[in-house]
Amino acid sequence: MNIQDFLRKNIKNFKAYSSARDEYSGKEGIFIDANENALGSVTSTEFNRYPDPQQKILKKRISEIKNVNPEQIFLGNGSDEAIDLLYRAFCEPGKDSVILLPPSYGMYSVCANLNDINIIEVPLTKDFQIDMENLKEKLVLAKMIFICSPNNPSANLMHKQDIKFVLDTFNGLVIIDEAYQDFSGSDSWLNELQKYRNLIVLQTFSKAWGMAGLRIGMAYADPEIIAVLSAIKYPYNLSELVQQTVIKALEYTSAKDRMVNELLSQKKELITELNKLDAVQHIYPSDANFVLVKFADAKFYYNELIQRKIIVRDRSSLPGCEGCLRITIGTKEENRTLIETLKRIKTQN
Ligand SMILES: *Cc1c(COP(=O)(O)O)cnc(C)c1O
Numbered sequence: 063m064n065i066q067d068f069l070r071k072n073i074k075n076f077k078a079y080s081s082a083r084d085e086y087s088g089k090e091g092i093f094i095d096a097n098e099n100a101l102g103s104v105t106s107t108e109f110n111r112y113p114d115p116q117q118k119i120l121k122k123r124i125s126e127i128k129n130v131n132p133e134q135i136f137l138g139n140g141s142d143e144a145i146d147l148l149y150r151a152f153c154e155p156g157k158d159s160v161i162l163l164p165p166s167y168g169m170y171s172v173c174a175n176l177n178d179i180n181i182i183e184v185p186l187t188k189d190f191q192i193d194m195e196n197l198k199e200k201l202v203l204a205k206m207i208f209i210c211s212p213n214n215p216s217a218n219l220m221h222k223q224d225i226k227f228v229l230d231t232f233n234g235l236v237i238i239d240e241a242y243q244d245f246s247g248s249d250s251w252l253n254e255l256q257k258y259r260n261l262i263v264l265q266t267f268s269k270a271w272g273m274a275g276l277r278i279g280m281a282y283a284d285p286e287i288i289a290v291l292s293a294i295k296y297p298y299n300l301s302e303l304v305q306q307t308v309i310k311a312l313e314y315t316s317a318k319d320r321m322v323n324e325l326l327s328q329k330k331e332l333i334t335e336l337n338k339l340d341a342v343q344h345i346y347p348s349d350a351n352f353v354l355v356k357f358a359d360a361k362f363y364y365n366e367l368i369q370r371k372i373i374v375r376d377r378s379s380l381p382g383c384e385g386c387l388r389i390t391i392g393t394k395e396e397n398r399t400l401i402e403t404l405k406r407i408k409t410q411n
Contacts, residue, residue: 341358
């Protein structure tokens with residue numbers, strides 16, 4: 063595929079804002095080019111200088127850990143920023159279409175609507191896999207497709223061969239959202255980046271790394287796609303504080319792995335305990351740090367839990383999720399409290 067041909071018209075000839083720091087990359091010098099405060103900050107930590115708009119050091123570190131080239135990495139204010147920018151780069155408002163596979167992550171449709179992009183829905187099957195027969199008919203109509211694997215809110219991985227088929231046959235961008243990949247034990251689609259120019263992989267520091275409050279997510283793709291996203295982002299989309307903190311955090315991959323293992327073992331326990339409850343009708347298979355649970359009366363349990371200050375996510379209004387609550391794996395203590403509380407809730411009848 064020719065990526066230039068795929069761009070939105072106004073993006074093809076787009077001239078990016080050139081920031082002061084784009085033109086001179088040296089660290090030493092007298093910096094009187096950006097109207098910063100030369101004296102320092104009012105805080106004890108100094109933030110008086112603008113951060114690196116290209117996030118060079120951070121990208122270098124991530125490239126080493128993920129085994130990709132820095133030119134294949136886009137860093138955003140959460141992976142949500144990448145989702146929005148992909149629409150803005152490639153989809154013509156009021157004209158182009160995206161394929162979404164509900165039930166899935168809400169931001170795909172929110173950003174599509176915000177950008178006036180037509181949504182073609184191909185609902186997942188009963189066991190939350192891609193409906194390939196239906197999808198095959200729709201592929202010719204769209205510019206992009208979002209595949210969330212493991213999927214939020216259903217928690218399961220999508221079949222590999224189905225994703226492969228889409229990558230091989232779709233003349234458009236295939237965005238695979240791997241927000242929960244660390245929990246899945248399955249290989250990342252990053253390994254296929256060299257093979258497929260139409261592949262974009264989304265990952266985030268918000269889940270396994272435990273840094274949702276920092277707001278940082280990644281998009282990995284062909285350097286030509288990454289160059290476009292970088293050109294249309296806000297110049298200083300990642301603050302100095304975020305860049306510094308993540309550079310430091312990347313030294314602790316083993317801490318991330320330990321937390322993932324702990325959460326996975328807590329998940330196993332929680333599922334065992336949930337299965338013993340009368341209120342629980344079904345627990346869907348989970349490759350993530352949450353479970354989708356079908357309740358006899360989801361709304362009732364949701365409200366009862368909230369009254370006891372236990373907040374879960376009511377997903378019962380989503381297609382295929384009737385009666386379902388989404389429960390994130392908490393600490394051992396929190397999970398035990400959840401189970402004890404559910405046991406104490408008296409049913410209406
Ligand atoms: C949580 C989540 C994200 C993460 O978004 P950030 O903006 O990086 O915090 C992305 N995709 C899915 C499916 C998620 O559930």
